Amino acid sequence: MFPAQFRRDACAPHPGARSMNPQLERALQECANEPIHLSGAIQPHGYLISCQLPDWTIRHVSANVEALTGAEPAGMLRHSLREFLTDDLIQAIAETVGFGEPGAPAQRAAVGNIGPMADLCDISVHVADGLVHIEIEPQPRGAGERSPTVVAQTMIARVAASEDIDDFNQRVAEQVRLLTGYDRVMVYRFRHDDAGEVVAESRDSALQTYLGLRYPPSDIPVQARTLYLRNRIRVIPDATYVPVPILPDRDSRGAPLDLGQMALRSVSPVHLEYLANMGVVASMSISIISGGRLWGLIACHHRSARRVPPGIRAAADLFGLFVSMRVASREQHDAVALEENARSVRDALSLRLDNAADPRLALQGELDLLCRAVACDGVGLVQAGHWYGAGRTPNESRMPDLLDWLRRTHNGAGPVATEHAADWCRGPGETDGLAGVLALPLDLSRNEWLFFFRREQIEEVRWAGRPDEPFLVDGDGGKIGPRASFSAWNETVRGHGLPWSDGDRRVVGRLHQMLRERYRRGAAHSSVGDLSARRVRLDVREQRGRLLQLSELLEGLVHVSPREAAQLSARINTLESELQSLISAVSAVDD
Incomplete structure (x- = not known):
């Protein structure tokens, strides 16, 4: 059941920027401030032992550790790890620690038998805050060990030949689902406004599709995105679990343990409720990272509890690294192509202006060439109070609006940009079908500017639930929980252009420098x-x-x-x- 379409005027704010009631603002702030990396607990499918070198003195254990080692938590604290693990396992852990760096993600160190029942376990380790943190997960009985490297290589071979971005994303979703067996696997990309969008999906045919749905930024708040950078794989085998406390829950300085790099970290209760509202019992995510930022996630959902052994997760992690490299490579290729095109235009324009009697006046005849310098729909120039344009530009009557916007926003430091028509237009229907503007000051003493324009992008957005209702809140602003409805909610978004990327700004910055030099020469002439x-x-x-x-x-x-x-x-x-x-x-x- 789809609600009636909600239509916006051309200058209306984006959903992420729309004014919110105070209760919702308080709820969002409470969510953003939640210290999810300091949960003080782990999930019950594994065990935690934290030691201090060089003598492997145990400083912290998970409250369930007796089920693994046969020793009570109090009987393990302040004792050496050598009393509970064999020398070969400790040697493997030590070698892994030696190869790693403090603050690096956990690394799989060994597979071995632990405890009186000789349970076969996977052991991962990382170093943080002066402690060696050992995460132990018993392997399911009868589980065959496959080489993560061989599995990942097979997956990579099946997607590497794809050059089309949509086909590549679809193949990625299919390969991860084939590896893990989840009911649904999605490639989820973060947009420029931090909203997320499902760009590929592989699912059980009995499930409703999420492909093309968009999710508001509050669904994955800032601190959660930060943890996805620190810990590339996150798994919840059973979202109905009861958290297992860490003993003691404070370090030697009295501060709570930072669990941000732990695969076993207990997640926020809000997230668990969010999954329950979606009908999801088990989940896993694989981070896609490009240029040091979180580009997106490979998100996996299952309708019942599902264990994914560490070996499978290691293969998924390697595959995720390949996907990240492909995404980063594609973005770098696009950036280089953009810069090469801009350099060609910049060199041609520089030569023409150098050969002109007055470069300043000659610029009026080069606007068509400037349209090719950066991805835009039109270029406008204000000189001596006159308006010159090429391509798609506003009517000359909009010049006072543009100059007024610049008076309000320009700080004298360089170019000014917006993708919102509401920033520079006076009312609906007055933008001449344009929204994005990037302005370069040429001569502030004469109020002379160069403008690049982008058309309005009218979007028919399908949200997974209303984006302005991310939480259920009571009248006092106390957050009751995450939204319970994910029914598609359609919205027509207007008044926005494609955002000016970092690459666009770099290109325009170099162009601005060249034009300022020629302008000074024209002034001298x-x-x-x-x-x-x-x-x-x-x-x-x-x-x-x-x-x-x-x-x-x-x-x-x-x-x-x-x-x-x-x-x-x-x-x-x-x-x-x-x-x-x-x-x-x-x-x-x-x-």
């Missing part, structure tokens, strides 16, 4: 022209004075010979000719 004109005018006045003096002298001479009169007349004619030449020179300079 103009100053030289002004000095020349002033000098010619002075020469004209001087010659005119001399001519008048000779004329007066001639009139006063009555008794002169015909020869002397002829010489004076010739001199006056010469001065008249010189004066006429000077007058012509003044006219040429003024033109």
Whole structure:
């Protein structure tokens, strides 16, 4: 059941920027402030032992550790790990620690038998806050061990040949589902506004599709995205679990343990409720990282509890690293292509302006070339109060609105950009179908600017539930829990253009530098022209004075010979000719 479509005017704010009621704002702030990396507990499918080197003294254990080692938690604290693990396992852990760095993600160290029942376990380890943190997960009985590297190589081979981005994402979802057996696997990409969008999906045919649905930024808050960067694989085998406390729950300084790098970390109760509202019991996510930022996730959902052994997770992690590298490579390729095109335009424009008598005035005729410098739909120029345009630009009547926007936002540091028509337009229907603007100051003393414009992008967005209702809140603003409805909610979003990317800004920054240099040269040329004109005018006045003096002298001479009169007349004619030449020179300079 789809609600009625909600339509916005051209200058209406984006859903993420729409004004919220105070209760919702408090609920969102409470969620954003939740210290989810300090939960003080782990999930019950594994065990935690934290030791201090060099003597492997145990400082922390999970409360369920007796089920593994046969020793009570209190009986393990302050004892050596060597009393509970065999030397070969401790040696493997030590070697893994030696290869790693403090703060690095956990690494799979060994597979071995632990405890009186000789349970076969996977052991992962990482170093943080001066402690060696050992995470132990019993392997399911009868589980065959496959080499994570071989499995990942097979998966990579099946997707590597795909050049089309949509096909690549779809193959990624299919391979992860084939590996893990989850009911649904999605490739979830973060947009420029931090909202998420499902761009590929592989699912059980009995499930409703999520493909194309968009999720508001509050569904994965900032601190959660930060943890996805620190810990590339997150798994919840059973979202109905009861958390297992860590003993003691504080370190030697009295601070709670930072569990951000632990695969076993107990997750936020809000997230568990969110999964329950979606009908999800088990989940896993694989981070896709590009350029040090979280590009997206490979998100896996299952309708019942599901264990994914560490070996399978290791293969998924390797595959995720490959996907991240492909995404980063594609983004780098696009950035290089953008820069090469911009450099070609910049070089051509620089040559033309260098050959112009006045680069400043010549810029008016190069707007078509500037349209190719950056991805845009039109270029506008304000010079001496006049408007010049090429491509798709606003009507000249919009120039005061643009200049008013610049007066309000420009801090004198460089270019100014917006993707929202509401920032610079006065009302609905006045943007001439444009939304995004990127403005370069050319000469602030003359209020001269260069503008790049992008068209309005009218989007028919299918949200997974209303984006302005991310939480259920009571009248006092106390957060009751995450939203319970994920029914598709349609919205027409207007008044927004494609965002100006970091690559766009770098390209425009270099173009701006080149134009400012040519502008200064044009200003110097103009100053030289002004000095020349002033000098010619002075020469004209001087010659005119001399001519008048000779004329007066001639009139006063009555008794002169015909020869002397002829010489004076010739001199006056010469001065008249010189004066006429000077007058012509003044006219040429003024033109």
